[in-house]
Amino acid sequence: MFKNYKVLYAEDDAGIRKNIGEILSLLFDDVLLAQDGEKAYELYQNESPDIMVLDIEMPYLNGLEVAEKIRKSNKNIPIVMATAYTDTAYFLKAVELNLTSYILKPIETSDLKKALKKCEEQLSYSKNSEIHINQSAYYNVGERTLYINNSEVRLTNIEMQFLEYMLKNPNRVINYSEFEYNIWEEGMSGPAIRTLVKDLRKHLTKESIQNIPKVGYKLVLQK
Template identity: 40%
Template sequence: MNEKMLKKLANYRVLYAEDEAGVRKNVYELLGLLFKDVYLAHDGEEAYRLFEEHKPDLVITDIKMPRLSGIELVKKIRQNDAHAQIIIITAYTEVDFMLEAIELSLLRYIVKPITEPKLFDALEKFLQASEKEHLKALAADWFYDILQKSVTHGADMYELTKKEAKFIELLLQKDSIITYAEIEEKLWEGEYMSLNALRLMIKNLRKKLPEGVLKNIQGIGYKL
C-alpha cells in the first residue's frame, strides 16, 4: 500500500469485531496505525452497539463469534444501512457461505489466516468504494472531495478553507440557488457578513474551480 493510500486511510474510522484474543490484538494494533479511530468489539452484540453509536466508515468482522455471529451482525446492520462498507473474516470457503456473502453485499471477505497483503488488498477496495461516494463532479475532470475538503483537477489539488468547503457542500446538497441569507446563516454562523467579505471569499474560491461553474444570480445568491 503506497503512501497516498495510507494518508487517505488516516481520515477514516473502523469497527473491528473478533472474539479470538490473539488475532484481535494483532489486527487491532495494525488497524490503530492505519485509521483515525478503531472501535474494538469482542462479540457480535457489542459490535452492533458500537456500530449504532459511532457509525464507522468501515466494519471488519469475524464470522464466528458468540452472542451474534458475523453473518447475523451484517444482516442486522443491513436492516437500517444498505450502504455500510463491510469486510468479513472467515475460515470458511464453502459454496453456501459464498452465496450468503454475495446476498449481503459485502465489500470483501478475507480467508484466515489474516496476513498484511490480504488485509491491505481489502482496504484498497474500501478506499476505491469510498472515493466514489466522496467525490462529487463539478465539471469534466473536476471533482470536490467531501472527505479531504478539496477540489481536484487531474493531478492538481486545491485545498479549500472551512467557509469555502461549507459553501460548495451547500450548493451540492441543495442543487439550486443558495440565497445571501442562507450563506450568512450557514457560513458566518450568526456573525455579520459584509458584502466585501463575501466577494473576497467568492473571488478566492473561483481560482480553485473550473471557469464558469459558479454562477451569481444577481440580487439573490449563487448556484452551480
C-alpha cells in the same frame, strides 16, 4: 491512506483481536474493537464507523448476522468478512449482503490492506461529485447523470443502477450472481444482463466494461 476513516474490527479471539487491532492502528487514527457480534452491533449504532471488519464466527451474533442487521438500515457501509470457511453457502450469503470483500483466516496483512483499499474506493464513490470513466466519459454522482464529451446521456433506470453498482466497485470483477442479488430482487437472466451491457457500451467503450468469460464484468476506470 485510511487516516480519515473510523474502522470497527470484531473478533472473539483476544490474541487475534490484539494483533489485527495493532495493524489497524497503524493505518487508522480511530480503531474500535469488539469481542463479539452483539458488541460490534452496539458500537456500530453508537460510534458510526466508516468501515466494518467482522469475523464470521462470534458469540451472540456471528459476522453474517451483524451484517444482515446493518444492511436493514445501511446499504452502503463497506463490510469485510474474515472467515476460515470456504463453503459455498457462506459466499452466497456474503454476496446477498453486498459485502465489500472477504479475507481468509489467518489474516495476512497484505490481504487485509487489499480489502481495506476496496473499502476506501467504495467510500470515495459517495464523496466524489464526478467519476471519470475514460477520457470522454464521466458520471456525475449528485445528478446521477452520465456525460459523454460533456453532453448528457439519458440512461434507463436499470442502466443507471447497473452502472452505479460498477462505479462503486471499480476495477473489480463482479460476477453475475452478485448483480442479481444487489440490483434485481426478482433476478435477471444472463442474456438480459448481456443486452444491458451491450446497450451501455454504446455510450462507453468495450475497454471500459470488460467481460470476464463465464464469470462476470469489470468496469475499468481509464486515466
